[in-house]
Structure formats: structure tokens, C-alpha cells
Amino acid sequence: MSKFAKKKDGEVPAVSTASLPDIVFMLLFFFMTVTVMKDSSLKVENILPNASEIKKLEKKDRVIYIYVGKPTKEYEKVFGKEPKIQLNDKFSDPSEVGDYILMERAKKSQELQNVLTTSLKVDKNASMGLISDIKQELRKVNALKVNYTTYEGDAFRNLQ
Amino acid sequence: MARRAGAPEVSAGSMADIAFLLLIFFLVTTTIETDAGLDRMLPPWEPPTDEPPIIKQKNIFTVNINRNGQLLVEDEIVEITKLREKAVAFLDNGGAPSGDPDFCNYCKGTRDGSSSDNPTKAIISLKNDRETKYSTYITVQNELVGAYNDLRNREAMRLYKKNFVDMEAEYLNPETSDEVKEELKDKVKQIQELFPQKLSEAETSSD
Numbered sequence: 072m073s074k075f076a077k078k079k080d081g082e083v084p085a086v087s088t089a090s091l092p093d094i095v096f097m098l099l100f101f102f103m104t105v106t107v108m109k110d111s112s113l114k115v116e117n118i119l120p121n122a123s124e125i126k127k128l129e130k131k132d133r134v135i136y137i138y139v140g141k142p143t144k145e146y147e148k149v150f151g152k153e154p155k156i157q158l159n160d161k162f163s164d165p166s167e168v169g170d171y172i173l174m175e176r177a178k179k180s181q182e183l184q185n186v187l188t189t190s191l192k193v194d195k196n197a198s199m200g201l202i203s204d205i206k207q208e209l210r211k212v213n214a215l216k217v218n219y220t221t222y223e224g225d226a227f228r229n230l231q
Numbered sequence: 232m233a234r235r236a237g238a239p240e241v242s243a244g245s246m247a248d249i250a251f252l253l254l255i256f257f258l259v260t261t262t263i264e265t266d267a268g269l270d271r272m273l274p275p276w277e278p279p280t281d282e283p284p285i286i287k288q289k290n291i292f293t294v295n296i297n298r299n300g301q302l303l304v305e306d307e308i309v310e311i312t313k314l315r316e317k318a319v320a321f322l323d324n325g326g327a328p329s330g331d332p333d334f335c336n337y338c339k340g341t342r343d344g345s346s347s348d349n350p351t352k353a354i355i356s357l358k359n360d361r362e363t364k365y366s367t368y369i370t371v372q373n374e375l376v377g378a379y380n381d382l383r384n385r386e387a388m389r390l391y392k393k394n395f396v397d398m399e400a401e402y403l404n405p406e407t408s409d410e411v412k413e414e415l416k417d418k419v420k421q422i423q424e425l426f427p428q429k430l431s432e433a434e435t436s437s438d
Contacts, residue, residue, distance in 0.1 A: 088244065095250035099257065106261030120366040122373040124380055124396075125267040129405055134266075190266060193365050200361030202368075210276040219369060220268035226373040227312065229366035230300065 115140035115157050120195040121224030128218055133187055135175045135214075137168065139201060140194030154197040156205065165204035169212045176214075188216045195229060269372055274431070290347050292321045292355045296371060298362035311370060318378035321346055322353050322426060337386060337425065350382070354429045375430060382426045387418075395422050 117140045128134055138157040142150040146162075155162045158171045176184050189209060193202060209217065294314070295303040302309050304317055324346040325338025333349040340346075347353035355375055359368055380396055387395035401407055402415040 088247065092246040092250050095247055095254055099250055099254045102254065102257045102261065106257065120369040122269055122369055124269065124373050124376040126270050126400070126403065128266045128268065129403060188270075190268065192266075195364070195366035195369070197365045198361065199359050199363040199365060199368055202365060203361065206273055210273050213276065215273040215275065217271050217273060218266075218268045219271065219372065220266045221369060223267060226370045229370045230311065 112160070113138060113143070113157070114146055114160070114162065115142055115155060116194050116196075117192055118195055119192060119221050120226075120229045122219075122221040122226050123224065125221060125223055126218075128188065128190060128220070132179070133183055134190050134218075135172060135187060136190050136192060137171075137205065138192045139197050139205070141196070154194065154201055156201070165201065165208055168205050168208040172209065172212045172214045186216075187214065188218050189214050190218045190220045192220045269369070269376060271372070271430075286354060287348070287352075289326070289345055290352045290354060292318065292347070292353065294355065294357045294371065294375070296357075296359040296363045296367060298360045300364060300367040302371070311367075311374065314371065314374045315378045315381070318355065318375055319381055321355075322350050322378060323382055324353075325349060337389075339385075350426045351424070354431055356431045358432070376428075379426055379428050383422050386425050387422050390422070391418055393418075395419075398422075 115138055117138055139154055140157075141147075141152055141154045142162070150162055156165060156168065157163070158167065163171070172189065176187060179187065191202070191205070206217070209215070293303075293305060297303070300311075302311055302314060304314065309317060320340060323338050323340035325335035325340050325342055325348070326344050326346050327333035327335065327348040328344075331348075333352060335349045338350065357371065357375070359371075383395040387393055387398060391398070398415055399419055402412060402419050407415075
């Protein structure tokens, strides 16, 4: 009898926190699956221009990125101040763009290879000469769908 | 002071802390942003083997950007803020007389005989210098795309009481159901045919 009496000590039982880790893990897995790791760190300054008539780039697996801008402070000494092209993690010449596109295209699955878009993330202070060179290279490898990636905003703010 | 018998339980209290730490790490290092921008098609590389089609000068709207970001539109210096207006006026002109096969029955322009015949014939030709700043180029592109969108919106409003840009966005959205997509496809296509985007870009000049 005394065995049962012992339990009624009068203390309120603590709320069980045993399921808290499960909830948090669920959240964790959710974020792990829906988000994408930043795959390349930027070595160029990349302040995009503004535009208002924009379309969203849906489906990240169909996009190839090309970054253009002038090298950031730490690379300035080696690569100078002129705008450069960054492909994956290294600086490149316009002539390497074609090979890069072909390589990236080969990595994608067969049915996606014809629907790829090239996203040009170009700093607003770059000059058009470099962009024209890239466009020529893209035309040579038949990567005709391009997206000039921009921020959403008033386009006239670019001119200031 | 009687102690309970059996092995002591391993405390799981800190498990939540560990999981939170991981969660916060992933929240900080990952991005969910979707990029957006101006979609463009480049012309194919292969030079056309046959004779280039003859295009009447009045159906071409030339835009030149120089290295200082100034615009020369149809041989006149134009402020960039006026570009959209000018482009709309050109595309919507509908200069062909009624009865002509090129007659445009939905145009609301001035029907000037010396400007474009029909929106389907009208071509905008964009040329820029190698020294032109990218931001200026994007602004010009934005205004030209905006001109097309303004006209397409007007026609979509008239025909379907809907905004064209919204219709297209809904059509391209992967979450839209197939039936809705199928229905939108024809409408979007029809509006696009009324005002096809004919934007040609010449090779850049180096001087």
C-alpha cells in the first residue's frame, strides 16, 4: 500500500520535452530539403541593375550562371580593376565561356539539355563590350536563351 | 530518500539544443531566393545563307546608345524616359491603309504612313557601343520590353479582361494546374502574336 502512496507526492509533473527534438529535427529536415547551398562564392562585385519588366527564373536546375563584375578587394591586386568573368569559382576569359556552357550542359540530364537558360549576373558598372563577347560565345554554342538577372525596382534608378 | 532502482536515464534535454543549433546553421547558410530578370533570345550563330529579307526602312525603329549613355532614336536625341512612349507610338502606329493586307484593325496609333505598317512587321533595332554601361543597356531593354508589355496588356484587357503580364506569369508558374495552363496557353500565344517581340541587336560598334 505504501508503494502507491509514495507516488502522490503532491508535485506537479513537468511537461515532457521529449518530443521537442523531433519537432526541431522535422524543421531542420524541411529546411535542408527546400533550400539550396550557395554553391560558389563570389569573387567579383555583383550589384545587379534594377528592372521592372522582369520574369522569374523558375526551376534552378535549368539555369547556368555567369557572373561578371570587377574583382573584389582581395583579388584586385592580382586581377586588376577591370570587370572580369567568373565561371564557377575562377576568373575566366570570354573565350572559355563556350566550353563552360558545354560542360555544364553535359552535366544536366538529357531532357533538360534543350531547355537551359543562361543567367547573366552582371554588375551594373560593367561595360557592354565584355557582355557582347559573352553573347557571341553563347551564340556559338547555341545557348540562346539568356536572362539578364536583375533586382526588381525602377529601371531609371540605374542611371544615377 | 529511497532511490529508484535500474540504470539512470540518459538526459535528452540537450538534444533540442543541438538540433536548434543545426537548424540555425542551415537557416543562415542557405538561400531560398528565386532570381528574376529580363528574358531574351539571342539570334542563332549561323549566318543566314539566303538573301536577308528586305525590310522597309519605315518598319525599323533604330535605337542607338553611345558610350555616355545618350540615346539616338530614329536619328533624334531622345531622353531615356521618353523611350517607352516613342516605342509604343511606333509599334502601335498601324500605318497601312484599310483594305491593305497589312491593315491593323486593333491598332490605336496615329496611322502615320511614314511609320510602321503593322505591329507584326515592326522591328526594333538596338545598337550599343562597347563602352556603354551595362546599367544603361538594361534600362533601355527594360523600357523596350515595357513598351511591348503595355500594348499586350491593353489587348489582353480588351479581349480577356485580364492583364497579360499576370496571365503569362501564371502560365509559366510551375504550380499552375495543367487545365488552367492549357487554357492560358492559347490566350497568351494569341496576344503574343498580336504584338510579337521583334527586337534585333546588332553587333556592338567599337568606335
